[in-house]
Amino acid sequence: YVSSEKFINQFQDHSRNNAINDFIHFYQLIDVLIIDDVQFFNRAEKSQDAFFAIFNHLHQSGKQLVLSSDKPPKDLDGLQERLLSRFRWGLSADLQMPDYDTRIEILDRKMRNDGLDMPREVVKYVSYNINSNIRELEGALISLLAQSSLNKREIDLDLAKKVLRNFVKTSSKEITIDTIQKMVCEFFDVPYDKLLQKTRKREIVQARQISMYLAKAFTKNSLKTIGEHFGGRDHTTVIHSCQTVKDLMDTDSLFKENVMELQQKVQLAAM
Structure with a gap:
């Protein structure tokens, strides 16, 4: 493994x-x-000339090359066309930033490998707030462990908040109806505009009802205002939706699990 900058420096030396x-x-x-x-x-x-010779030799010898960049080959400016054409020979994969659940899994695996243990609420808090890259996620974990060891203090949510001030801009955030709607849409993979339309599709209706339920629980908006954010529905629809969610949570364990997970996401977003 070598970064392009190190490769260039080595070539120049x-x-x-x-x-x-x-x-x-x-x-x-x-x-x-x-x-x-x-x-x-x-x-x-x-350096491109040297890499071209290396690329050709390795490829012709049946060796493997793995290249990364911040854009696909067609958008790489300033590189020789003969190199770009070879880049296009291989499989291109678009790697996205890990989502919230993946970040939790990464932290869990890291802790298992290192024999570490942390309260679940801390794992979720760190995973929610560090969303840029894996190096930063691991850096936050290392800093948290160091602070715990230096101060002879158990790892808890208060310590996590203190440590993460060095990694993210933290402020008390007011949760809006729009924020909740987007969270629910992302969670259930439902188009945002469908949430506001008049449709009886079960997955859309449930997403809308849960959004209203969370909006009532986590915002200071009136029932009338909440209804207006859902395509101009009235307050009685909001009341019915909230009651429906409560009833389903009593009878459907999977539904309850989904709502509780969304509640945690909203709470984390407000921290």
Whole structure:
């Protein structure tokens, strides 16, 4: 594994020492070459020439190459077309930032591997608030453990909030009806505009009812205002929806589990 910047620096060092052939030969002996951030090759024309020779040799020898960049090959500016054409030979995969559930799973696995244990509410709080990348998620975990050890203090939600101030901008956030609607739509994979339309599709109706229930529980809006945010429905519809959600939570364990998970998400968003 090597970053493109390190590759470029290595090439320049060998170039100054008239040892470019040694540099290329070293990389041609590798079985699997992983290069990160190849978009930075755009500022190093001669490094591209060296990498082209390395790429060809490894590919023809049946070796493996894994390349990453912040954009697909067609959008990489400043790279030689002969390199871009070779990049297109392989499988391109669009890697997105991990979602909330995946971040929880990553933290759980990290803790299992390191023999660590943390309260569930702390794991959820960290996973919700660190949503940029995995390095930052792991950094938050390390900082939390360090603070716990240095201060001889058990890890709890208060300590997590204190530590995460160094990672994210924290402020007491007022939850809006719009925020809740978007959370519910994302959770159930329902289009936002469908939530406001007149439809009797079961999955849409339930998402709307749960949204109204959460809006009543977590916002200071009146029933009339909540109804207006759902396509101009009146307050009696909101009352009926809230009662329906309560009844279903008493009889349907999966439904109750979904609502409780959404409640936790809303609570985390407000912290």
